[in-house]
Amino acid sequence: MNAGSTGIPACGLPVPPQIVILDAGGQYCHLEARRVRDLGVYAEVRPSEIPASEIAFAKGIVISGGPSSVYDPGSPTVDPEIFAHGQPVLGICYGQQLMAHLLGGQVIPGEKGEYGLAMLELDDAADPLFAGLAGRRQIWMSHRDVVGAVPAGFSAVGRTETCAIAAIAAPERKLYGVQFHPEVVHTARGMDYLSNFVFRVCGCQKDWDPRHRVPLIEREIRECVGDRNVFFFVSGGVDSTVAFALCTRALGADRVRGVYVDTGLMRAGETEFAGRMPGIAIERAEAQFLGALAGVTDPERKRHIIGEEFVRVQERIIESRHLLDENWILGQGTIYPDTIESGGTAKAAVIKTHHNRVAGIQKLMESGRIVEPVKSFYKDEVREIGRELGLSAELLERHPFPGPGLAIRCLCSDRDAAVRSAPEGCIVPVNSVGVQGDSRTYAPVLAIDALDHDRATCLANSVRGVNRVIAPVEPRIPLAEMQVWACSLTAERLARLRSADAIVRRMCHESGYDRQVWQFPVILIPLGTAAAPDSIVLRPVDSVDGMTAQSVPMPGELLQALCSEILQVDGIAGVFYDLTNKPPGTIEWE
Numbered sequence: 054m055n056a057g058s059t060g061i062p063a064c065g066l067p068v069p070p071q072i073v074i075l076d077a078g079g080q081y082c083h084l085e086a087r088r089v090r091d092l093g094v095y096a097e098v099r100p101s102e103i104p105a106s107e108i109a110f111a112k113g114i115v116i117s118g119g120p121s122s123v124y125d126p127g128s129p130t131v132d133p134e135i136f137a138h139g140q141p142v143l144g145i146c147y148g149q150q151l152m153a154h155l156l157g158g159q160v161i162p163g164e165k166g167e168y169g170l171a172m173l174e175l176d177d178a179a180d181p182l183f184a185g186l187a188g189r190r191q192i193w194m195s196h197r198d199v200v201g202a203v204p205a206g207f208s209a210v211g212r213t214e215t216c217a218i219a220a221i222a223a224p225e226r227k228l229y230g231v232q233f234h235p236e237v238v239h240t241a242r243g244m245d246y247l248s249n250f251v252f253r254v255c256g257c258q259k260d261w262d263p264r265h266r267v268p269l270i271e272r273e274i275r276e277c278v279g280d281r282n283v284f285f286f287v288s289g290g291v292d293s294t295v296a297f298a299l300c301t302r303a304l305g306a307d308r309v310r311g312v313y314v315d316t317g318l319m320r321a322g323e324t325e326f327a328g329r330m331p332g333i334a335i336e337r338a339e340a341q342f343l344g345a346l347a348g349v350t351d352p353e354r355k356r357h358i359i360g361e362e363f364v365r366v367q368e369r370i371i372e373s374r375h376l377l378d379e380n381w382i383l384g385q386g387t388i389y390p391d392t393i394e395s396g397g398t399a400k401a402a403v404i405k406t407h408h409n410r411v412a413g414i415q416k417l418m419e420s421g422r423i424v425e426p427v428k429s430f431y432k433d434e435v436r437e438i439g440r441e442l443g444l445s446a447e448l449l450e451r452h453p454f455p456g457p458g459l460a461i462r463c464l465c466s467d468r469d470a471a472v473r474s475a476p477e478g479c480i481v482p483v484n485s486v487g488v489q490g491d492s493r494t495y496a497p498v499l500a501i502d503a504l505d506h507d508r509a510t511c512l513a514n515s516v517r518g519v520n521r522v523i524a525p526v527e528p529r530i531p532l533a534e535m536q537v538w539a540c541s542l543t544a545e546r547l548a549r550l551r552s553a554d555a556i557v558r559r560m561c562h563e564s565g566y567d568r569q570v571w572q573f574p575v576i577l578i579p580l581g582t583a584a585a586p587d588s589i590v591l592r593p594v595d596s597v598d599g600m601t602a603q604s605v606p607m608p609g610e611l612l613q614a615l616c617s618e619i620l621q622v623d624g625i626a627g628v629f630y631d632l633t634n635k636p637p638g639t640i641e642w643e
C-alpha cells in the first residue's frame with residue numbers, strides 16, 4: 054500500500070510509515086510516534102543509526118529526544134545522509150542538538166539544567182513549521198546541554214530565559230529543531246508543531262485511524278517478547294490490568310501470568326476482585342506485612358517497611374517460579390507520566406521503591422527483559438484502550454489507589470495528646486503530610502468549625518505550623534471532648550477504616566458522585582473518645598494528574614447520608630471533611 058493512500062489494510066497497519074522516528078534514547082520516541090499517529094498519520098520508530106537509504110521512503114523524519122550528550126562516547130547518532138536530499142527532518146531536544154552538531158553548529162553544556170515548564174519566545178518566522186505559533190507560550194523542557202551556535206544556513210527562531218537557542222530552522226532545506234518537547238501535554242499547542250511538520254512541511258496525507266492502536270500495540274508486544282512468556286505483578290488497578298490484558302491478547306492466555314499480592318492493607322473486596330481476573334494468582338502475605346508493621350507509628354518508617362516487605366515477597370515469587378530463567382520476561386503497567394522525570398517527585402520515587410527496585414526485577418530490566426505495553430499513554434488513553442479491549446467499566450473507572458494501600462490512610466500516634474484551641478480553630482495533634490516544593494513535610498492539622506473552602510484555603514496558607522484544614526461534618530461529640538490516642542496499625546483499626554471506606558465507595562458509586570471526583574481517599578485518624586477512639590476524614594479531590602489537586606464540596610444530602618452510616622461503625626467518634634488543596638496538603642495524609 055502506498056504511504057499516501059487513505060485506506061487501512063486488513064492487518065491494521067499502513068506500510069510503509071510516512072513518518073519515521075529515529076530513536077535517540079528511550080522514553081520519548083514512542084510518545085512522539087504515537088502523537089504523530091494521533092494526527093492520523095502512520096509513524097514508526099527505527100534505530101537512530103539506520104542507513105539513510107533504508108528510510109528514503111519516508112515523507113519526513115523525526116530525531117527523538119534522549120538522555121545523552123552528543124559528546125558522550127557511544128551516544129546515539131544518525132546517518133548524516135538524511136540531511137542531504139531534501140527529506141524533511143525535525144530534531145526534538147537531543148535530536149536538535151545532534152542535528153546542530155552533525156551539521157557544523159556547536160553544542161555546549163548549559164549554565165544550568167532546564168527541567169519542567171518554561172516560557173518560549175518564538176519569532177514571527179515565515180516558515181511552515183512555526184506557522185501560527187509566534188509569541189510567548191508555555192513549553193516543557195528536559196535538558197542540560199544546549200545548542201550554542203547554529204549550523205550555517207540555520208537561524209535561531211525561539212528562546213527561553215535559560216536557553217538562548219530553543220528552536221532552529223533552515224526552511225529551504227526543510228530542516229528544523231526544537232529544544233522543547235512538543236509531544237508532552239504540558240507544552241501549550243504542542244500538537245500544532247507536530248501537525249505543521251507532518252502536514253505543511255512533509256505533505257503527509259491522513260492514513261491512520263488512532264482507534265487501530267490495539268493491533269499495533271499487540272504487534273509491538275509480540276516483537277518485544279518473541280517466544281518468551283510474560284509475568285506481571287498486578288495491583289488490580291487500571292494500568293497493570295490493561296497492560297496484562299494486552300499481553301494476554303497478543304500472546305495468548307497460556308503465555309501470560311500474573312500475581313496479586315494481598316498485603317492485608319487492601320480495601321474491602323479488593324483481593325476477591327483481583328482473584329476474579331483470569332490468569333491472576335493471589336499471594337497472601339497479610340501476616341508478613343502486619344507483623345512487620347506492629348507497633349510502628351512513624352509515617353516514613355511505615356512506608357519504608359511496606360517497601361521492604363514488598364521487595365521480599367517479589368523476590369520470593371521470582372525465585373520460586375524460576376522467573377529469572379530466560380524463558381520469562383517481566384510485564385509492567387508503567388504509563389507515560391511515570392516516566393517523565395519532572396513528573397516524578399515523591400510519588401514516582403515511592404512507587405519505584407515498591408515495584409521497580411527489587412534486585413530480581415532490576416536484573417530483568419538490565420537484560421532488557423521488560424515489556425511495558427502502555428508506557429507511551431496517558432491515563433485517559435489507557436482507559437480508552439481498556440474499553441476497546443472490552444474490560445469492565447467497573448475496572449476502568451476506578452480511582453487511583455496508592456501502592457502502600459490503607460496503611461498510609463490509617464494514621465498512628467506515638468502518644469496521647471490533647472486538642473489545643475487556637476485563634477482560628479483547634480489544633481489537632483496528628484501529623485499529616487504536606488508538600489512544599491518537592492519535599493514532604495509533616496505537621497498538625499487545623500480544625501475549623503464550618504465547611505468553608507475559601508476560609509480553609511486562606512488559613513492553610515497563613516496559619517504557621519499546619520499544612521491541612523478540616524471541619525467536622527457532624528459535630529455529634531464536640532471536638533473539645535475528643536483527644537488523640539497513642540496507637541499503631543492494628544487489624545482492628547484497619548477493619549474500621551475498611552468498613553468506612555466501603556460505605557463511601559458504595560454510596561458514591563450509587564449516587565454517581567465517584568464519577569465527579571478524581572479520587573476520594575477515606576482516612577482514619579486516632580481522634581476520638583475512650584469508647585470510640587478514631588474518626589474518619591473524607592477527602593474528595595479534583596485533579597488532572599495528581600500533582601496538584603483541589604478539595605471539592607459534595608452534595609449535602611449525600612454527605613449527611615454518608616456520615617450517618619459511618620457513625621454506625623464501631624469505634625468511630627466523628628466524621629470530618631478535608632478542605633485542603635494540594636499544595637499545601639498532599640492528596641494522601643501520609
Ligand code: XMP
Pocket residue numbers: 399400403404453454455456457572599600635638639640641642
Ligand atoms: P499525594 O499524596 O502525593 O498523591 O498528593 C498523589 C497521587 O499519588 C498517589 N500516591 C501513591 N501511589 N504509591 C502509589 O502507588 C504511593 O506510595 C503513593 N503515594 C501517593 C495518591 O493516591 C495520589 O493519586
